[in-house]
Amino acid sequence: xxxxxxxxxxxxxxxxxxxxxxxxxxxxxxxxxxxxxxxxxxxxxxxxxxxxxxxxxxxxxxxxxxxxxxxxxxxxxxxxxxxxxxxxxxxxxxxxxxxxxxxxxxxxxxxxxxxxxxxxxxxxxxxxxxxxxxxxxxxxxxxxxxxxxxxxxxxxxxxxxxxxxxxxxxxxxxxxxxxxxxxxxxxxxxxxxxxxxxxxxxxxxxxxxxxxxxxxxxxxxxxxxxxxxxxxxxxxxxxxxxxxxxxxxxxxxxxxxxxxxxxxxxxxxxxxxxxxxxxxxxxxxx
Ligand SMILES: Nc1ncnc2c1ncn2[C@@H]1O[C@H](COP(=O)(O)OP(=O)(O)OP(=O)(O)O)[C@@H](O)[C@H]1O
Numbered sequence: 135x136x137x138x139x140x141x142x143x144x145x146x147x148x149x150x151x152x153x154x155x156x157x158x159x160x161x162x163x164x165x166x167x168x169x170x171x172x173x174x175x176x177x178x179x180x181x182x183x184x185x186x187x188x189x190x191x192x193x194x195x196x197x198x199x200x201x202x203x204x205x206x207x208x209x210x211x212x213x214x215x216x217x218x219x220x221x222x223x224x225x226x227x228x229x230x231x232x233x234x235x236x237x238x239x240x241x242x243x244x245x246x247x248x249x250x251x252x253x254x255x256x257x258x259x260x261x262x263x264x265x266x267x268x269x270x271x272x273x274x275x276x277x278x279x280x281x282x283x284x285x286x287x288x289x290x291x292x293x294x295x296x297x298x299x300x301x302x303x304x305x306x307x308x309x310x311x312x313x314x315x316x317x318x319x320x321x322x323x324x325x326x327x328x329x330x331x332x333x334x335x336x337x338x339x340x341x342x343x344x345x346x347x348x349x350x351x352x353x354x355x356x357x358x359x360x361x362x363x364x365x366x367x368x369x370x371x372x373x374x375x376x377x378x379x380x381x382x383x384x385x386x387x388x389x390x391x392x393x394x395x396x397x398x399x400x401x402x403x404x405x406x407x408x409x410x411x412x413x414x415x416x417x418x419x420x
Pocket of ligand 1 (some may be wrong): 148177181195388
């Protein structure tokens with residue numbers, strides 16, 4: 135079956151007055167239909183820029199130099215016009231962010247925001263039809279009083295409620311691919327765990343593919359089918375989640391796993407002090 139997403143040899147550099155700074159050095163990554171794939175790595179390793187290239191957002195920056203191939207649902211993104219890429223965002227692919235409260239425009243009520251989202255797929259959808267769909271979508275994320283939520287502004291709702299609203303909106307147009315960039319990191323851990331479980335159940339039911347970007351290896355272990363570990367713009371290890379966590383072979387993956395904070399003390403180890411060769415060849419688990 136065709137992959138939902140197939141990235142090959144993706145390179146990215148930013149041009150500045152002092153020259154080119156290379157950020158991605160030829161990464162390859164794919165996601166099958168219905169699969170949840172995690173991209174993990176430290177801050178600045180290139181996770182968010184990868185998501186922004188998939189969404190077609192970095193292509194608009196005049197100082198971004200991009201090469202390689204990104205195939206989405208059988209289509210080469212680089213061959214699409216800006217208008218075609220715009221049409222894909224919020225319809226065939228959508229995104230959820232770290233902080234749901236700031237991602238939802240506080241000027242409009244949730245039902246107006248929902249209407250806008252649904253119009254991306256069906257420009258002629260009426261406010262009434264949108265409201266019916268929005269109510270059903272909110273019920274799917276276990277919101278028991280959808281009418282009250284629809285009439286509210288995001289600042290009147292809790293962070294956990296906004297996260298559910300955002301998940302419902304992101305899935306309202308039945309996207310093939312959901313990009314989840316550190317979802318819920320701005321929430322407390324219990325609420326984050328509940329909403330991630332909700333998201334996982336929903337994407338499974340809808341057969342949505344997910345690119346899950348996270349620092350949190352515990353969450354990755356629970357929700358991802360496969361993992362790619364990225365270090366300074368290079369994929370250093372990849373494989374099915376259990377194989378990779380049970381038998382990490384690349385020095386950087388080992389350091390990353392050792393750096394998971396433990397309640398029993400010792401604080402967060404500093405992996406920059408690790409002596410392993412983080413540029414060792416990539417490890418692929420089958
Ligand atoms: N518009 C830009 N211009 C120049 N450099 C950029 C731009 N956007 C990102 N970068 C650089 O690209 C690198 C990768 O950034 P990216 O945001 O993808 O990291 P990340 O892995 O998502 O980190 P975090 O987990 O902190 O979000 C960083 O060094 C960042 O400074």
